[in-house]
Amino acid sequence: MFTGVKEPLVYTDVELPEPDESFGVVRLKAAALNRRDYWITLGLYPNLRFPSVLGSDGCGVYEGKEVVINPSIHWGDDPRFYSDDYFILGMVENGTFAEQVAVRKTKIYPKPEHLTAEQAAALPLAGLTAYRILFSRCQARAGDKVLISGIGGGVALLACQFAIAAGAEVWVTSGSPDKIDKAIAMGAKGGASYKNPDAMKQMGKAAGGFDVVIDSAGGKGFGQMLRLCRKGGRIGVYGGTAGSWEGVSVPNFFFKQLSIYGSTMGSDAEFGQMLDFVRTHRIVPVVGRVFDLKDGNEALQVMKESTQFGKVVLRISS
Numbered sequence: 001m002f003t004g005v006k007e008p009l010v011y012t013d014v015e016l017p018e019p020d021e022s023f024g025v026v027r028l029k030a031a032a033l034n035r036r037d038y039w040i041t042l043g044l045y046p047n048l049r050f051p052s053v054l055g056s057d058g059c060g061v062y063e064g065k066e067v068v069i070n071p072s073i074h075w076g077d078d079p080r081f082y083s084d085d086y087f088i089l090g091m092v093e094n095g096t097f098a099e100q101v102a103v104r105k106t107k108i109y110p111k112p113e114h115l116t117a118e119q120a121a122a123l124p125l126a127g128l129t130a131y132r133i134l135f136s137r138c139q140a141r142a143g144d145k146v147l148i149s150g151i152g153g154g155v156a157l158l159a160c161q162f163a164i165a166a167g168a169e170v171w172v173t174s175g176s177p178d179k180i181d182k183a184i185a186m187g188a189k190g191g192a193s194y195k196n197p198d199a200m201k202q203m204g205k206a207a208g209g210f211d212v213v214i215d216s217a218g219g220k221g222f223g224q225m226l227r228l229c230r231k232g233g234r235i236g237v238y239g240g241t242a243g244s245w246e247g248v249s250v251p252n253f254f255f256k257q258l259s260i261y262g263s264t265m266g267s268d269a270e271f272g273q274m275l276d277f278v279r280t281h282r283i284v285p286v287v288g289r290v291f292d293l294k295d296g297n298e299a300l301q302v303m304k305e306s307t308q309f310g311k312v313v314l315r316i317s318s
């Protein structure tokens with residue numbers, strides 16, 4: 001339970017949900033953390049409500065079947081952007097860091113059969129974000145050279161897995177050499193530290209430039225990544241962890257005919273397409289750390305330190 005900004009989460013009993021008939025109650029087996037949950041605990045998110053249950057990602061049981069939950073609520077009819085009523089499960093409505101959650105029945109989807117509950121819980125928010133930015137927005141396709149920044153991130157790692165499965169050549173950045181090695185072991189072609197501009201330049205040369213860049217950091221490294229793009233490059237942006245863009249060369253941008261695509265989460269159609277893609281390519285989300293539900297504050301600490309490779313998951317029941 002989230003009771004206040006910068007307060008530890010409280011493990012406690014809460015009233016069982018009594019939703020109307022458009023909702024179903026999912027008995028949760030596992031949930032996963034996103035950077036959003038950490039931002040919320042710091043008060044860095046709009047429309048905060050106390051007390052409330054955080055958590056956007058969950059896998060559990062509904063009507064005797066294993067299911068995953070689509071956390072993207074009220075996207076609306078326009079595939080280009082979400083409606084004014086849009087929100088994400090886990091704020092403002094109670095989320096998945098709980099034994100049960102009430103969700104709209106239309107948001108309950110069969111779990112991909114090849115995944116464990118913990119792996120499936122790692123998929124919804126990050127998978128939807130990665131799928132939309134990579135395929136709907138940046139139109140990544142087989143043969144593209146794709147650069148994904150901050151590969152330790154949950155969305156970044158799924159984008160890497162999706163792009164490789166689609167036949168792209170994937171390169172990564174990270175603050176950790178160990179995480180770059182792990183991405184290479186999963187099929188990435190190479191990588192460089194985003195803290196080392198020379199290494200980034202070398203990587204760009206080795207790749208021969210990039211057709212697609214997927215970034216959630218922004219900040220000082222953003223301009224350099226644009227300079228590493230090939231003509232016609234597409235840049236997908238879904239976050240700004242390191243702050244506003246710096247070092248962007250405007251002539252480089254227009255002479256090379258670059259395009260920047262902002263992206264957030266995705267529609268119900270994209271969620272379904274993402275699950276189909278995961279089934280077809282037998283993609284297994286990487287679970288970096290697993291904690292018991294009652295140890296949610298330890299899980300948040302891992303998010304704070306960004307030491308994980310893959311998603312941080314809460315085990316709820318077996």
Ligand SMILES: NC(=O)c1ccc[n+]([C@@H]2O[C@H](COP(=O)([O-])OP(=O)(O)OC[C@H]3O[C@@H](n4cnc5c(N)ncnc54)[C@H](OP(=O)(O)O)[C@@H]3O)[C@@H](O)[C@H]2O)c1
Pocket residue numbers: 034035036125126129149150151152153154155156173174175176179194216217218219221238239240241242263264265303306
């Ligand atoms: N638009 C959306 O729908 C959406 C959805 C999900 C997340 N987000 C946003 O996207 C960002 C990442 O979220 P997440 O949950 O995927 O990530 P996460 O699991 O919290 O990981 C964040 C990662 O960012 C990387 N990073 C930190 N500083 C960096 C820098 N200067 N340059 C490049 N990478 C850097 C680190 O990678 P290394 O460990 O490899 O160094 C770190 O592991 C957050 O800002 C989040 O709010 C947006």
